[in-house]
Amino acid sequence: MKDSWNSTSIIPLTFYSLIFLFTFNFRDVFGVPTKHLCRPEQRDALLELKKEFEIKKPCFDDLLPKKTESWANNSDCCYWDGITCNAKSGEVIELDLTRSCLQGLFHSNTSLFRVQNLRFLTTLDLSYNYFSGQIPSSIENFSHLTTLDLSKNYFSGFIPSSIGNLSHLTFLDLSGNDFIGEMPFFGSLNQLTNLNVDSNELSGIFPLSLLNLKKLSDLSLSRNQFTGTLPSNMSSLSNLEYFEAWGNGFTGTLPSSLFTIPSLTSIDLRNNQLNGTLEFGNISSPSTLTVLDISNNNFIGPIPNSISKFINLQDLDLSHLNTQGPVDFSIFMNLKSLLLLNLSHLNTTTTIDLNGLFSSHLNSIYSMDLSGNHVSATTKSSVADHHPTQLISQLFLSGCGITEFPELLRSQHKLTNLDISNNKIKGQVPGWLWTLPKLIFVDLSSNTFSGFERSMELGLPFITRPSMQYLVGSNNNFTGKIPSFICALRSLITLDLSDNNLNGSIPHCMGNLKSTLSFLNLRPNRLGGGSSKEYNLKANEDRSQEKYMGDSFRYYHDSVVLMNKGLVMELVRILKIYTALDFSENKFEGEIPRSIGLLKELHVLNFSSNTFTGHIPSSMGNLRELESLDVSQNKLSGEIPQELGNLSFLAYMNFSHNQLGGLVPGGTQFRRQNCSSFKDNPGLYGSSLEEICVDMHAPAPQQHEPPESEEEDREMFSWIAAAIGFGPGIAFGLTIGYILVCYKPDWFMHTFGRNKQISKST
Structure with a gap:
């Protein structure tokens, strides 16, 4: 017997033992569901949900697999697409139906909110579908939720105030729907880090209860009908990184306290009715701000010199700022990280020297828009002594009073987009223009x-x-x-x-x-x-x-x-x-x-x-x-x-x-x-x-x-x-994809998830 216990027999035994131990531990550590883990009452609840909604054909995600198609009565629901179970208790804890082409009407008796068997959900993601109707107040029964994403659907009516009772929420996205009325009280969501309600029809003043959310890092209120002023104590949101409220009707001055938040990296308030003079406050240390867009408002007066302290800016848009006087363009020379600069329609008495800008040290700029200003372009007589150090990709000079084709563009071999429309240029279009190899x-x-x-x-x-x-x-x-x-x-x-x-x-x-x-x-x-x-x-x-x-x-x-x-x-x-x-x-x-x-x-x-x-x-x-x-x-x-x-x-x-x-x-x-x-x-x-x-x-x-x-x-x-x-x-x-991705891929990827589904935005 002892002689038969040789190395040849030990190897397969050891191999199968390792497989057993690895499988057991892998499932225990990573939560892979074991066979027949699904609880029957939860499987029945999910199948009832599947029957209540249908798959829209065609839909904008036709190429993706439809998650509910894998849901069958004779299989373990913990293995279904979009379902995650707790490995020990067998409870369904995540329901992810994003981009599933589902359509149907939500109402007070919708099975998802009626059945208590899914009450242990921590994640509910219904985004990018065709759901309509109103969200019932019974959504508060999902008291364990940490992530709620209902974005990019056709939900309507008021946002239920009961969402404010989901005290464990860290992520809430209601964007891209048809919600109306004022935002409910969310001041008790003290774990919330991300809140997105953009692209709805919400109204009222800035929701002051949001100032209680000390952990909030990402706040988007854009493309709604909010009015009134922004609160002066915006600095209460001490961990805020991204603040977007563009496309509303906000009025009043821009609160300078916003610029004192040390973590803030992006501010987008374009297309509002903000007014008064610009004040950036006392900026004692270099700002972390990378995006500042306050274009298309009603600001009057000069550009503050303190803008030169935003040395990490990559995207600056001050277009349609009514300066009503001269502008010292040297204040932008410290912004050496700029990729996009939009200074169009400043209503300034200063003539912008295109030659001077191209000779500056703003060598990182990808896109520049000077439209609607008076621009002096380099003439042929001076171009021989001019060797611009700046190579730009997109240049917009529409309506700048230019009378000669800018000869300095001859050396811009990285130029992809050129708009020189609505000027006073006569004669012939120069032949060298077509030799610029990247011109689109x-x-x-x-x-x-x-x-x-x-x-x-x-x-x-x-x-x-x-x-x-x-x-x-x-x-x-x-x-x-x-x-x-x-x-x-x-x-x-x-x-x-x-x-x-x-x-x-x-x-x-x-x-x-x-x-x-x-x-x-x-x-x-x-x-x-x-x-x-x-x-x-x-x-x-x-x-x-x-x-x-x-x-x-x-x-x-x-x-x-x-x-x-x-x-x-x-x-x-x-x-x-x-x-x-x-x-x-x-x-x-x-x-x-x-x-x-x-x-x-x-x-x-x-x-x-x-x-x-x-x-x-x-x-x-x-x-x-x-x-x-x-x-x-x-x-x-x-x-x-x-x-x-x-x-x-x-x-x-x-x-x-x-x-x-x-x-x-x-x-x-x-x-x-x-x-x-x-x-x-x-x-x-x-x-x-x-x-x-x-x-x-x-x-x-x-x-x-x-x-x-x-x-x-x-x-x-x-x-x-x-x-x-x-x-x-x-x-x-x-x-279009080439232009967007090449310009700023990280910004593009951040923004992409916020866009409305194509079928709705068009």
Whole structure:
């Protein structure tokens, strides 16, 4: 027997013993649930909860697994997705259903709050779903909660005051809902460190009970309807690190006690009604503040010199500060950590020397906005002796009274975004601009440019071809043909040359941009030519321009001017795809291509005021998303296609001033138009026309022509559908993401979790 107890037999025994001991201890230490740990009454309660709410399809998190799909009656609930149990007692202690695409109405008898079997929960996370209704007061039964996250849903009504009884709470997030009324008394939540109620409809004054929360480190009240003054004793929140209350109606002065909190790193109070003069108090030691945004308020007077003590600032926004006098810009020279500096619209008498700023020691600045001030730009005569030490990525100089293109930008090889719109710059756009290798966005609009230097034509070396994606040159004096160098901008997404004096045809080579180009605005110019050539670029998406300044909330936008629904409309769409095509008021001729029907995402289509001939293609009946159609003031003939009567979203249409005839479609939307939409087409008739044009005499019926085939144009325009339906969304999203993440990734990640779900914010 002793001889048989050898090393060969010891090894497997020892191996299995170690596995047993490791498994036992791992479960004991890390709380991994053992088999059949789930208590039956808790499993039943969770299954009842699952039956009460459904999974929304589609939803914004369709790619993520749905947590409740793993919940089954014959399995251990402690193994279900989103469920965590106490390893010893078997109690469910965490319910995490974030981003589960759940929807349903909460009410007083909602099973989650009615069943006492989940009363030991310490974490309840229902964020990023589609829940609606009111939170019942019985939520106080979860007396062990330390984390409560109901954010990014559609909850409404008053915030229940019973939440103030959850004395163990450390984290409370109610943001991104539709809560109304005043905030309840939360002064007893003395363990609370994080409180976020932004993006609701809360009102009343600053909740004074919050000043009792000595452990509070993160407070966000932004995007509500709070009014009144901020309390003068803000320093009571002695552990506060982040304070955001932007987008409210707070008035009064900025309490200087706020700046004495030693732990404070971020203050964002933009877009309020704060007034008086700025006072930062007695700052005896270097401040830990990294973000200070008090823009778009009603402050009057000078910028305090003490701002120079905020030496750790990375983001400073003082835009729209009414200084009413001179500004000493040297006070910013100590802020050597600045990444973003926004001094736009200061109402100052001081001229900003762009040369001086670029020669300063603010070498870390990523983005600078001086728009709305008087700026002196470096001239060609002095640039030879000037070698700027500062390399910037984003520069905004809109409305600065600049008369010459700043030559000092020639050496800015890190420049990605340049806005020099609304100035008085004349002559030609310099050719060296297109050699800046990282340039993404250029806005030259609303100047008096007459042309483009020709040195950068198609011979541009490949290595220096820019990555530019947005070129806006509207409202200038550009003449002649569309410059062919644009064909070398192979990454171009947006091209806006509207409101100029361009003529001739669209260059053939622009067809090479068909994988990228998604926005094209050429109205009104004097362009013309046959449709067989010009329509290589006819089907591009009209999208609003956004000029980001480094974070997901801070931007100022361009608008897109379209002829829409009979009016000149300024469309401002933020983070929304608005698909439109406007070639009105040009000199296009020939037939409207039948392949227009491939553009399935079009919402607005305007071909008015050209010289189109032939029939309206029946393929327009494929444009299921179309809301506005204007083909007026052309030379179109034939019938209005009956297929248009099936477009349920088509709210506006205009066929006037053509040579159309035949039966007007009988769809409901046709009966809701004005008679003027069919004016000067004497051959039209039909019951729908008689309803809206009572005095009209109908001619004899005409035979309906068969629908036209689309096959002959399909190959020529097949790229259009892909560009509208796939390319633009990816390219646009990647561009915005690139700008945000490269600017300040840590801030972006901090902010990302606070944004409303896309389906609600849009």
